[in-house]
Amino acid sequence: xxxxxxxxxxxxxxxxxxxxxxxxxxxxxxxxxxxxxxxxxxxxxxxxxxxxxxxxxxxxxxxxxxxxxxxxxxxxxxxxxxxxxxxxxxxxxxxxxxxxxxxxxxxxxxxxxxxxxxxxxxxxxxxxxxxxxxxxxxxxxxxxxxxxxxxxxxxxxxxxxxxxxxxxxxxxxxxxxxxxxxxxxxxxxxxxxxxxxxxxxxxxxxxxxxxxxxxxxxxxxxxxxxxxxxxxxxxxxxxxxxxxxxxxxxxxxxxxxxxxxxxxxxxxxxxxxxxxxxxxxxxxxxxxxxxxxxxxxxxxxxxxxxxxxxxxxxxxxxxxxxxxxxxxxxxxxxxxxxxxxxxxxxxxxxxxxxxxxxxxxxxxxxxxxxxxxxxxxxxxxxxxxxxxxxxxxxxxxxxxxxxxxxxxxxxxxxxxxxxxxxxxxx
Amino acid sequence: xxxxxxxxxxxxxxxxxxxxxxxxxxxxxxxxxxxxxxxxxxxxxxxxxxxxxxxxxxxxxxxxxxxxxxxxxxxxxxxxxxxxxxxxxxxxxxxxxxxxxxxxxxxxxxxxxxxxxxxxxxxxxxxxxxxxxxxxxxxxxxxxxxxxxxxxxxxxxxxxxxxxxxxxxxxxxxxxxxxxxxxxxxxxxxxxxxxxxxxxxxxxxxxxxxxxxxxxxxxxxxxxxxxxxxxxxxxxxxxxxxxxxxxxxxxxxxxxxxxxxxxxxx
Numbered sequence: 001x002x003x004x005x006x007x008x009x010x011x012x013x014x015x016x017x018x019x020x021x022x023x024x025x026x027x028x029x030x031x032x033x034x035x036x037x038x039x040x041x042x043x044x045x046x047x048x049x050x051x052x053x054x055x056x057x058x059x060x061x062x063x064x065x066x067x068x069x070x071x072x073x074x075x076x077x078x079x080x081x082x083x084x085x086x087x088x089x090x091x092x093x094x095x096x097x098x099x100x101x102x103x104x105x106x107x108x109x110x111x112x113x114x115x116x117x118x119x120x121x122x123x124x125x126x127x128x129x130x131x132x133x134x135x136x137x138x139x140x141x142x143x144x145x146x147x148x149x150x151x152x153x154x155x156x157x158x159x160x161x162x163x164x165x166x167x168x169x170x171x172x173x174x175x176x177x178x179x180x181x182x183x184x185x186x187x188x189x190x191x192x193x194x195x196x197x198x199x200x201x202x203x204x205x206x207x208x209x210x211x212x213x214x215x216x217x218x219x220x221x222x223x224x225x226x227x228x229x230x231x232x233x234x235x236x237x238x239x240x241x242x243x244x245x246x247x248x249x250x251x252x253x254x255x256x257x258x259x260x261x262x263x264x265x266x267x268x269x270x271x272x273x274x275x276x277x278x279x280x281x282x283x284x285x286x287x288x289x290x291x292x293x294x295x296x297x298x299x300x301x302x303x304x305x306x307x308x309x310x311x312x313x314x315x316x317x318x319x320x321x322x323x324x325x326x327x328x329x330x331x332x333x334x335x336x337x338x339x340x341x342x343x344x345x346x347x348x349x350x351x352x353x354x355x356x357x358x359x360x361x362x363x364x365x366x367x368x369x370x371x372x373x374x375x376x377x378x379x380x381x382x383x384x385x386x387x388x389x390x391x392x393x394x395x396x397x398x399x400x401x402x403x404x405x406x407x408x409x410x411x412x413x414x415x416x417x418x419x420x421x422x423x424x425x426x
Numbered sequence: 427x428x429x430x431x432x433x434x435x436x437x438x439x440x441x442x443x444x445x446x447x448x449x450x451x452x453x454x455x456x457x458x459x460x461x462x463x464x465x466x467x468x469x470x471x472x473x474x475x476x477x478x479x480x481x482x483x484x485x486x487x488x489x490x491x492x493x494x495x496x497x498x499x500x501x502x503x504x505x506x507x508x509x510x511x512x513x514x515x516x517x518x519x520x521x522x523x524x525x526x527x528x529x530x531x532x533x534x535x536x537x538x539x540x541x542x543x544x545x546x547x548x549x550x551x552x553x554x555x556x557x558x559x560x561x562x563x564x565x566x567x568x569x570x571x572x573x574x575x576x577x578x579x580x581x582x583x584x585x586x587x588x589x590x591x592x593x594x595x596x597x598x599x600x601x602x603x604x605x606x607x608x609x610x611x612x613x614x615x616x617x618x619x620x621x622x623x624x625x626x627x628x629x630x631x632x633x634x635x636x637x638x639x640x641x642x643x644x645x646x647x648x649x650x651x652x653x654x655x656x657x658x659x660x661x662x663x664x665x666x667x668x669x670x671x672x673x674x675x676x677x678x679x680x681x682x683x684x685x686x687x688x689x690x691x692x
Contacts, residue, residue, distance in 0.1 A: 245589025313635030364624030386502025411492030424467035
């Protein structure tokens, strides 16, 4: 009976999750190419350093350490969750026990991590609500974002409590249990007075609560900022591996410029293959990399906390810009899929989501990109927004239009004659 | 040494040298600030002085030099950037230039990382890398007593630091001067921008509660330096403005690393 119930919930979970995944896949199909994913060896190395060794997150050592422990704990506990699924489907108990000593290590580590993660989650919650950490309270964060954060923390906390419950009552109800549970086995004797049936019932309640919450959590994630859990490792793997200072070349522009510069083909330039749009105005112009960045972002705000513009009170917040991509995709994506690429709802990413004031405040210093533990690339996205404003609308601030004409006329951003270029030697 | 910088300095110009059938080993790319910014012109002169001092085989483009297009690209004008870049690349090819030394980190970054996409094929060397190499090779000798004991803080330019991971060479050069290096709380990859990058140099800042250059200047002042060392023309403009704003310009000097080296040259 319980097998049937389990299989029903598992199937339901997989079905709903598949739907969510397919929805996101269709959103990805709306995006444009970014760069070819080459140098796989380098990418694997980067993923190991950044994801599995949590290199970047240690730039903030205290919060970084706690995050790393939670991450490593999850990796261990995940194996236990897989075992629970096998047990649930097959009706067995502890089906990975055949791994012997390795199983003992796995269970022991999982047991210790359950308590550590539980404790750290409580600290994270206190930090979020009671300590005044500016990056956790940015004005771009909505009520839903804050709710999201507490929901995820609460779910993880309950997962850890029930995991501890499973371990404690498994040990308490068995004299010949498999695996090692260093902390739970110390707590278990406290329940020695209970009957076997009661212990087993409490164990089962914990077991079912734990696995059903995992199923629920997995289906909340694609709609929450904690989709991070699925997307962050891929985001690191697919991240831009060129130096931070490098901007991608716009090959469509190169074609036009080359035609223009060659006197014989100058007239053909106007007829050169039409590019749908230079730069990014709205969500249909973004690349798959911009979109995966927005899905991986967990709104930690490390980017915004180091942004020189944000620190000095400007409107720009790199975190907001990335969050906006996802918000806009959720709004416009389904309609683009339904009504086709030319659909317009009269709104756009620029102006309705990201103000020009934000776009022009960036110093391209790359502090945000350097700080992001997931290698999210904010500056190149902001430059693509500028490319739209300048090349499609000629909507640069007046002072920048002035440097454009100076560069065109006298080869320098300032209005000096080229003939004076050696005056510094005097 | 500063005496030597007061008079005109002889600098080989590419078109003339090339006409004599010579191909200099290095092109010294002066950049717009080196050519036109009154303060930074002295940095260009200081670096040329060092090049002459060690007898480097180099030339400048002089009146043929033009903007790299970097500020246009970072302000979103890709069309203008590419026109500048392709024109410059043609000129470099004509003079068969193989090695380019830059003093400006923005020029360095755009040449090194972005010009190759448009067909450029030359080595790009930051003047800091070049100077350090000369010291290592023994061609450039410094007198550590000249600046000994001076308290110096170094402001990392974003386009050398985070953009291209050049953090140690400027610090090694500062060490060669025998000064005391005092790091700001935010340094190396954590360094705060001066506020001028991404074409901000050429426009007013957006509305905020503070100017970025003041925030950074205050941070520099917090370590009580006698000298703020910079390695970028725009950082220099910003931090010098910050010192003026804070009324510290009389007490604290803002000098480029090239200028510090000229002071200590033997």
